[in-house]
Amino acid sequence: MKIIKAKPPTNFDTYESVNYIWDILCDYRDNCIKEGIDNHDTIWDEICTSMAWIEEECGMKNGKLVKEEK
Numbered sequence: 001m002k003i004i005k006a007k008p009p010t011n012f013d014t015y016e017s018v019n020y021i022w023d024i025l026c027d028y029r030d031n032c033i034k035e036g037i038d039n040h041d042t043i044w045d046e047i048c049t050s051m052a053w054i055e056e057e058c059g060m061k062n063g064k065l066v067k068e069e070k
Helices: 014-031 038-057
Strands: none
Touching: 014 038
16 A cells, blocks of 8 residues: 655644645545445545535635635
C-alpha cells in the first residue's frame, strides 16, 4: 500500500484543512476503495458529495475560495 505524506494544515486554516482531507481521502481511494467496484464507487460518491457540501458551506470549490460575484 502506497502511503502519501500530506502536508498537515496550519492551525485554523480552513482551506489548508480541506485540501489536507482531500489528499488523505484520495490516498484512501487509491489504496482501500479501488475504482470500478460498485460498492466502492458508491462509497466514493458519498464521500465526494459530503466534501462538496462542506466546501460549499465554506465558500469553496475544488479546494479554493470562490470569489463572490457582484
